[in-house]
Amino acid sequence: MDGKCYGLLGRKLGHSWSVPIHQALGCPDYRLIELEPDALEAFLRRTDIGGLNVTIPYKRDVMPYCDEIDAAARAIGSVNTIVRRPDGKLCAYNTDAAGFCYMARRAGISFAGRKAVILGSGGASLTAQACARQLGARQVVVISRSGPDNYENLSRHADADIVVNTTPVGMYPGNGAAPVDLTTFPACGGVLDVIYNPRRTALLQQAEALGIPCSDGLPMLVAQAKAAEEHFFGTAIDDGENERILAQLRQETENIVLIGMPGCGKTTVGQALAQKTGREAIDLDERIAARAGCSIPEIFARGGEAEFRALEREEAAKAGALSGKILLTGGGVVKTVENYPSLRQNGRIYHLLRPIEVLPTDGRPLSQGADLTAMWAEREPLYRRFRDAAIENTGTVEDTADAIWRDFCAHSGD
Incomplete structure (x- = not known):
C-alpha cells in the first residue's frame, strides 16, 4: 500500500476477524502480528509502523512506548490504536470507546440512569466503564475474580439493569462457557458481550431465551476498526460502512x-x-x-x-x-x-x-x-x-x- 506496517498487535490472535474488516475498509496490507511480551518494545521502535490496533494483553502495556496519548485514551487508561506520524512520533488512541457506544446504541440499550455490572477488569473493561459513565449510567460496578465485587457475591448487585461481559469466558475455542447466570439479575434489561466469536455466546443465548435485548461484540469490532482507519490515514469514512461491513461479515461467517x-x-x-x-x-x-x-x-x-x-x-x-x-x-x-x-x-x-x-x-x-x-x-x-x-x-x-x-x-x- 505505502510500504508501511499495518496490523493487529496481540499475543494470541487465531480467533481474530480484524483482517477482513480492515481489508474491507481499504487497507489490503493489514495483518495479524503475534508477539511475546519481551518482543514488544523492539517492535514498537520500528520506523515502518503505519498504524496498529492493539488487543489482549497489550492495551495498557504499549502505553509507555507511545510519545503522545489522546486525552480520552489517557482518561480511560487503555489504548487500542497506534499511529506513527510523519515526524516519527507514536500517537495512541482508544477507538474501542466509539465501537462500544455504537454496539450499545445499535442494540437499543441505554445506560442513562441505569446500573451497569461489568464483568472483568482488563483493558476492555476500562473502556466499558468509561463509556457507561459517559452514557449516563447512575452506577458502574466492576466484577473481578479477587476484588471486593466478585463472582462469589454477585447477589449484592441483583438490581443491575445492564450486564456487560469484557472477559474472554465463552470465546472460541472455549465455546459454551458463561461468566454468570443472568437469572442472578432479575431486573436486567440489556446484555452486551464484547466477544464476537462465537456470534452467540452462552451468555447471549441465555439473554435471548429470557427476552433481554443483547448484542455480541462484532458491531463494536467493526465500528472501532472504522475509527482506527480514520486515524491511520487521516480521512473520514462514512458511518454507513459499519453496517455494510457488518452485514458482509455476518453473511460470510x-x-x-x-x-x-x-x-x-x-x-x-x-x-x-x-x-x-x-x-x-x-x-x-x-x-x-x-x-x-x-x-x-x-x-x-x-x-x-x-x-x-x-x-x-x-x-x-x-x-x-x-x-x-x-x-x-x-x-x-x-x-x-x-x-x-x-x-x-x-x-x-x-x-x-x-x-x-x-x-x-x-x-x-x-x-x-x-x-x-x-x-x-x-x-x-x-x-x-x-x-x-x-x-x-x-x-x-x-x-x-x-x-x-x-x-x-x-x-x-x-
Whole structure:
C-alpha cells in the first residue's frame, strides 16, 4: 500500500476477524502480528509502523512506548490504536470507546440512569466503564475474580439493569462457557458481550431465551476498526460502512444449518447449497461414522441410540463452533436439547419440510419399520423449537437451495 506496517498487535490472535474488516475498509496490507511480551518494545521502535490496533494483553502495556496519548485514551487508561506520524512520533488512541457506544446504541440499550455490572477488569473493561459513565449510567460496578465485587457475591448487585461481559469466558475455542447466570439479575434489561466469536455466546443465548435485548461484540469490532482507519490515514469514512461491513461479515461467517425428518433432503439440498455458495458442507452423520470407525446402523447395533446420541452431541458441538459452513444434521438431532446451543451459536437453522408419505427409510435405523406419523408428532415441536425458518422441499433441489440462500442473505445483518 505505502510500504508501511499495518496490523493487529496481540499475543494470541487465531480467533481474530480484524483482517477482513480492515481489508474491507481499504487497507489490503493489514495483518495479524503475534508477539511475546519481551518482543514488544523492539517492535514498537520500528520506523515502518503505519498504524496498529492493539488487543489482549497489550492495551495498557504499549502505553509507555507511545510519545503522545489522546486525552480520552489517557482518561480511560487503555489504548487500542497506534499511529506513527510523519515526524516519527507514536500517537495512541482508544477507538474501542466509539465501537462500544455504537454496539450499545445499535442494540437499543441505554445506560442513562441505569446500573451497569461489568464483568472483568482488563483493558476492555476500562473502556466499558468509561463509556457507561459517559452514557449516563447512575452506577458502574466492576466484577473481578479477587476484588471486593466478585463472582462469589454477585447477589449484592441483583438490581443491575445492564450486564456487560469484557472477559474472554465463552470465546472460541472455549465455546459454551458463561461468566454468570443472568437469572442472578432479575431486573436486567440489556446484555452486551464484547466477544464476537462465537456470534452467540452462552451468555447471549441465555439473554435471548429470557427476552433481554443483547448484542455480541462484532458491531463494536467493526465500528472501532472504522475509527482506527480514520486515524491511520487521516480521512473520514462514512458511518454507513459499519453496517455494510457488518452485514458482509455476518453473511460470510454464519453457518447454514439444516434440520428435518430423515429423508427430507438435507444432504442433497446441502450439496446444492455448497455448490452455489462455495462453502464446505459438513455431514454430522459422516463425522460420527468416521469417529466410531463403523456405519450408523452398526453404531445402533453395537450401543443403541444412546451411544449414537452421545457421539452426535460431541460432533454437533465441534461443528457448531466453526464459521461459514453448511451443517447437515441427522433427523433426530433435535432430541438432544444440548444440540440447540451448539448449532445456534454460529448458525441460522433451517427446517426442511417434506410430506411424510414420500420420506425414504432405507439405511435409516430409526425410520425402518417405524410409524413416521408418530415420529413426526414427537419431533415436530422440537423442530419448531430449534428452527429459525421453515423451508418447503417439495420442488427441485435447486429451488429449495435458492430459497434458503435468499432468506439467509436477507437476514445476514440481523
